Amino acid sequence: MDIKHTDVLIVGAGPTGLSAALTLKKLGVAKVTVVDRELEAGGMPRLCHHIGFGIRDWHRIYSGPQYARQYVKKAIANGVDIHTSTTITGWTGENTLSFTSPNGLGEIEAKAILLATGCRERPRAARMIPGKRVQGVFTTGSLQRFVDEHHLPVGTRAVIVGAEIVSLSAFLTLKQAGIKIAAMTTELPRHQIYFPFSPIKWILVDLLERATVQTLTRVSRILGQKRVEAVELTHLDTGKTEITACDAVIFTGDWIPEHEVARAGGLAINKGTRGPQVDAQYRTSKRGVFAAGNLLRGVETADISALEGRQAAHCIHKFLQTQTWYGHKLPIEVEQPITWVYPNTISDAEGQPIKYLSFRVSEFRKNVSVKVYQSNKLLHTQTFRQLSPLQTVRLNGDWLTALNLEAEPIKLVITS
Numbered sequence: 001m002d003i004k005h006t007d008v009l010i011v012g013a014g015p016t017g018l019s020a021a022l023t024l025k026k027l028g029v030a031k032v033t034v035v036d037r038e039l040e041a042g043g044m045p046r047l048c049h050h051i052g053f054g055i056r057d058w059h060r061i062y063s064g065p066q067y068a069r070q071y072v073k074k075a076i077a078n079g080v081d082i083h084t085s086t087t088i089t090g091w092t093g094e095n096t097l098s099f100t101s102p103n104g105l106g107e108i109e110a111k112a113i114l115l116a117t118g119c120r121e122r123p124r125a126a127r128m129i130p131g132k133r134v135q136g137v138f139t140t141g142s143l144q145r146f147v148d149e150h151h152l153p154v155g156t157r158a159v160i161v162g163a164e165i166v167s168l169s170a171f172l173t174l175k176q177a178g179i180k181i182a183a184m185t186t187e188l189p190r191h192q193i194y195f196p197f198s199p200i201k202w203i204l205v206d207l208l209e210r211a212t213v214q215t216l217t218r219v220s221r222i223l224g225q226k227r228v229e230a231v232e233l234t235h236l237d238t239g240k241t242e243i244t245a246c247d248a249v250i251f252t253g254d255w256i257p258e259h260e261v262a263r264a265g266g267l268a269i270n271k272g273t274r275g276p277q278v279d280a281q282y283r284t285s286k287r288g289v290f291a292a293g294n295l296l297r298g299v300e301t302a303d304i305s306a307l308e309g310r311q312a313a314h315c316i317h318k319f320l321q322t323q324t325w326y327g328h329k330l331p332i333e334v335e336q337p338i339t340w341v342y343p344n345t346i347s348d349a350e351g352q353p354i355k356y357l358s359f360r361v362s363e364f365r366k367n368v369s370v371k372v373y374q375s376n377k378l379l380h381t382q383t384f385r386q387l388s389p390l391q392t393v394r395l396n397g398d399w400l401t402a403l404n405l406e407a408e409p410i411k412l413v414i415t416s
C-alpha cells in the first residue's frame with residue numbers, strides 16, 4: 001500500500017482546514033497536506049450561494065463560493081498540497097491515517113494532524129418525526145446541493161423547520177428558487193437569528209416574520225404518500241394541532257459535529273459539544289492530534305471557524321518546533337442551562353492562544369451571572385444582559401492561567 005509522509009496532515013478542506021494550512025505555510029512548515037472527500041475543496045461555503053462570508057478573516061463580504069475560492073486559491077499559491085475526492089477512513093497508527101481515493105487505498109503518516117471535518121445537520125430520521133418516507137424532505141445542505149449545484153426542482157411551497165441563522169440560509173435559497181415559504185417553525189419562544197451585519201439582519205428578520213415564523217411550534221408529522229403533501233404542526237403552548245399544506249420540508253440547524261474520524265482514533269469526545277475534547281491550544285486527547293472549527297461544537301460562521309484554524313496552526317507550529325505535549329488534566333464542566341463550553345479541558349497553564357471560552361445555553365435568560373468555580377473557590381464572574389439559545393457567548397479566559405491543575409474540575413454555573 002502507498003504510504004505518504006507529510007509534516008502536517010489536515011482532514012477537511014473547509015475554511016478551518018484551508019486557513020490553518022495557509023498559516024502553516026506562512027510559518028515555514030515545509031509540507032502541508034489537506035485532504036477532502038468532496039470533488040472540490042472549500043467546504044460548506046461552496047454550497048451557500050448568498051453573501052455573508054469573510055467579514056472577520058478577509059474584512060470583505062463574499063458569497064459562499066467566492067469565499068471558498070479565495071481560500072483554495074491562496075492555499076495553492078502558498079504551496080499547500082490539496083487532495084480532493086480523498087476520504088479518511090480510519091487510523092492505522094498513532095499518527096497515520098488510512099484513506100480511499102479514485103487512485104485506490106493508501107496511508108498518510110504525519111508529524112501532526114489537524115481534524116477540521118466540520119459538522120452536519122441532523123436529518124429527519126434522527127429527529128424521529130412520524131410519517132412515511134416521502135420525497136421532498138431536505139436538510140439545508142441537501143436543499144442547496146439540489147438548487148445551486150444540480151439545478152433540480154425542490155417543490156413549490158416549503159415549511160422550514162428551525163429559525164436560526166442557517167434556517168435563514170435555507171429561506172434565502174428557497175426565495176431565490178422562487179419557492180413559497182408556508183411556515184418557519186421553532187419550538188422556542190422566539191427565532192434565534194443573530195447576524196453580525198445589523199442592517200441586513202433587520203431586513204431579513206422582517207422578511208422572515210412576514211414569512212410567518214411560528215414560535216413554540218413543532219412539526220409533529222409529515223403527511224403524504226409518495227411525496228410531501230402537508231405537515232401537522234403542534235402548538236406547544238396550547239397542545240392544538242393544525243395541518244399546513246406544503247410539498248417540501250427543510251430541516252435546518254440541529255448540528256452534530258462530523259466526529260467519525262475523531263471517534264475512530266479513540267479521541268475523548270465531550271458530551272456537551274459532541275466534538276473532540278480540546279484544551280486552549282486545540283490539542284485533543286491524542287498526542288500530535290489537534291481539532292478546530294465546526295467539528296468542535298457544530299455550526300458557527302465561516303470566519304470564526306477560519307480564525308480558529310489560524311490559531312490552531314500556530315499551536316501546531318509550536319508543537320512541531322518543541323515537541324512538547326501536555327495531556328488533558330482538568331475537565332471544564334457545565335451546569336444546565338449551559339449546554340456546552342469549549343475549550344473544555346485544561347492541560348497546562350502556559351500561553352493560552354484562546355483568550356476566552358465559548359459557551360451556549362438552552363433557554364432565554366436575562367440579567368444573569370456566569371460563575372466559574374474550582375471546588376468552592378470562585379475564579380471568575382461575568383454578567384450578561386441576555387443569553388439566548390443557539391447564540392455562542394464568550395467568557396473571558398484570564399483565569400485560565402491561574403489554576404491548580406491538581407485540584408477538582410472547573411465548573412461553569414449560571415446564577416440570577
Ligand SMILES: Cc1cc2nc3c(=O)[nH]c(=O)nc-3n(C[C@H](O)[C@H](O)[C@H](O)COP(=O)(O)OP(=O)(O)OC[C@H]3O[C@@H](n4cnc5c(N)ncnc54)[C@H](O)[C@@H]3O)c2cc1C
Nearest residue numbers: 012014015016036037043044052088118169293294301302
Ligand atoms: C446552509 C449554511 C449557510 C451558512 N451561511 C453562512 C454565512 O452566511 N456566513 C458564514 O460566515 N457562515 C455561514 N455558514 C457556516 C459556514 O459554512 C461554516 O461555519 C464553515 O464552513 C465551517 O468550516 P469548517 O472548515 O469547520 O467545516 P466545513 O466547511 O464543513 O468543512 C469540513 C470539510 O471536511 C470534509 N470531511 C469531513 N469528513 C471527512 C473525511 N472523513 N475525509 C475527508 N474529508 C472529510 C468535508 O467534506 C468538508 O469539506 C453556513 C453554513 C450552512 C450549512
